[in-house]
Amino acid sequence: MALTGVRVIELAGLAPAPFCGMILADFGARVIRVDRTKVSMTVDTQARGKQSVALNLKSPKAVAVLKRLCVQSDVVLEPYRKGVMEKMGLGPEDLLKDNPRLIYARLTGYGQSGSYAKAAGHDINYLALSGLLSMLGRSSEKPYAPLNLVADFAGGGLMCAFGIVLALLERSRSGQGQIIDASMVEGAAYVGSFMWKSRSLGLWNRPRGENMLDSGAPFYDTYRTSDGKYVAVGAIEPQFYEQLILGLGLDDADLPSQMSVSDWPQLRQTFTQVFATKTQAEWGRIFDGTDACVTPVLSLDEVLSHPHNQARGSFFKDSQGEISPRPAPVLSRSPAEACRTRDPFIGEHTRTVLKEYGFEQAQIEQLLSDGIIECNEAKARL
Numbered sequence: 001m002a003l004t005g006v007r008v009i010e011l012a013g014l015a016p017a018p019f020c021g022m023i024l025a026d027f028g029a030r031v032i033r034v035d036r037t038k039v040s041m042t043v044d045t046q047a048r049g050k051q052s053v054a055l056n057l058k059s060p061k062a063v064a065v066l067k068r069l070c071v072q073s074d075v076v077l078e079p080y081r082k083g084v085m086e087k088m089g090l091g092p093e094d095l096l097k098d099n100p101r102l103i104y105a106r107l108t109g110y111g112q113s114g115s116y117a118k119a120a121g122h123d124i125n126y127l128a129l130s131g132l133l134s135m136l137g138r139s140s141e142k143p144y145a146p147l148n149l150v151a152d153f154a155g156g157g158l159m160c161a162f163g164i165v166l167a168l169l170e171r172s173r174s175g176q177g178q179i180i181d182a183s184m185v186e187g188a189a190y191v192g193s194f195m196w197k198s199r200s201l202g203l204w205n206r207p208r209g210e211n212m213l214d215s216g217a218p219f220y221d222t223y224r225t226s227d228g229k230y231v232a233v234g235a236i237e238p239q240f241y242e243q244l245i246l247g248l249g250l251d252d253a254d255l256p257s258q259m260s261v262s263d264w265p266q267l268r269q270t271f272t273q274v275f276a277t278k279t280q281a282e283w284g285r286i287f288d289g290t291d292a293c294v295t296p297v298l299s300l301d302e303v304l305s306h307p308h309n310q311a312r313g314s315f316f317k318d319s320q321g322e323i324s325p326r327p328a329p330v331l332s333r334s335p336a337e338a339c340r341t342r343d344p345f346i347g348e349h350t351r352t353v354l355k356e357y358g359f360e361q362a363q364i365e366q367l368l369s370d371g372i373i374e375c376n377e378a379k380a381r382l
């Protein structure tokens with residue numbers, strides 16, 4: 001796999017950093033998640049392929065253990081508020097001094113500088129500060145965050161993984177590590193570059209929810225079908241729009257022009273009425289194999305059995321029977337291989353990892369009896 005041989009220490013976080021770690025693990029990196037001690041359950045739902053070491057970082061001895069792990073690693077990924085790592089003696093200066101090749105990735109909401117740097121926040125706040133939230137939502141409604149996808153995952157975890165891969169690539173030339181300041185505000189904004197760059201085209205001139213791509217246009221929206229399901233319509237180009245009209249059984253001559261914005265509400269009404277006359281599957285039979293850009297809106301449970309997804313193996317069931325998307329994109333020679341076994345228990349690999357990183361058995365037992373580390377192999381065997 002592309003990242004085979006890369007060792008990553010991921011400090012346990014909420015959502016974006018775990019996703020970043022999972023991407024790296026899916027593509028072959030060895031990812032060791034550092035968990036707190038005295039915690040019964042992890043909130044990391046993206047622990048696929050990771051190992052868990054439990055360390056009480058409030059103790060200087062645990063800090064020393066972590067430093068030793070970082071000396072023999074390629075990447076450390078930290079998801080805490082600005083200053084937290086420095087307070088523990090684990091700031092970039094401390095770690096890069098001992099391992100100048102280390103890539104020190106800091107994944108935060110607001111970045112390492114600026115007046116918000118130390119403030120708590122979540123996806124919706126970062127999205128708001130990026131400018132993008134102001135554009136999301138239906139006409140005459142308040143801004144609406146699309147789950148926590150944009151800042152946490154696209155602009156956060158994924159962008160940070162991209163930064164780590166870039167830094168690894170650069171290190172292969174320079175031999176030097178570096179610090180990555182991954183701000184989710186900036187990551188989200190960057191993902192949204194198209195919004196800024198396409199303003200000159202007039203794509204966003206109208207109020208929120210009244211433009212072509214923000215649910216303003218009737219040919220770029222979802223419609224309810226007679227069985228209470230939905231279809232998605234994305235027939236933008238005239239030749240595709242023509243096929244939509246054909247499939248709907250409408251006559252273009254009876255309709256206003258596609259790009260007549262003032263007629264969009266009336267056109268939407270027509271489409272709504274027509275889509276409501278057949279089931280989602282019936283529309284599938286009409287539109288599949290055409291260029292009308294009409295697709296079913298599938299639930300998370302339905303994706304696995306859709307013929308297209310099935311043909312590509314786009315989703316898989318793990319050993320727990322959970323459906324997951326397969327890692328993307330697909331590399332021809334060194335594709336990712338998502339681990340199919342269960343996620344680790346907290347501290348399941350503390351002993352194995354410490355041994356592998358050169359700790360003596362007696363040292364491990366001492367750390368254990370001092371409450372510096374926790375080992376949970378027993379739980380894993382149950």
Ligand SMILES: C[C@H](CCC[C@@H](C)[C@H]1CC[C@H]2[C@@H]3[C@H](O)C[C@@H]4C[C@H](O)CC[C@]4(C)[C@H]3C[C@H](O)[C@]12C)C(=O)SCCNC(=O)CCNC(=O)[C@H](O)C(C)(C)COP(=O)(O)OP(=O)(O)OC[C@H]1O[C@@H](n2cnc3c(N)ncnc32)[C@H](O)[C@@H]1OP(=O)(O)O
Pocket residue numbers: 011013014015016034035036037041042043044055056057058079080081084087088107108109110119120121122123124148152
């Ligand atoms: C919208 C998303 C968030 C969604 C997350 C939800 C999915 C989950 C949120 C709550 C979960 C539920 C809850 O936990 C209760 C149940 C628990 C049960 O186990 C499972 C079910 C639950 C219902 C559970 C279910 C779900 O998991 C939840 C609903 C986001 O937007 S995530 C993005 C958040 N932002 C960032 O990541 C940006 C960077 N980080 C930050 O800004 C801050 O970290 C943050 C997120 C604001 C949190 O601030 P906080 O004050 O809590 O922490 P920090 O200031 O960063 O300091 C960290 C402290 O921890 C110490 N520490 C770290 N590691 C160790 C260690 N190994 N040992 C000891 N101590 C450690 C560190 O020293 C710091 O201590 P100090 O505070 O003393 O300095």
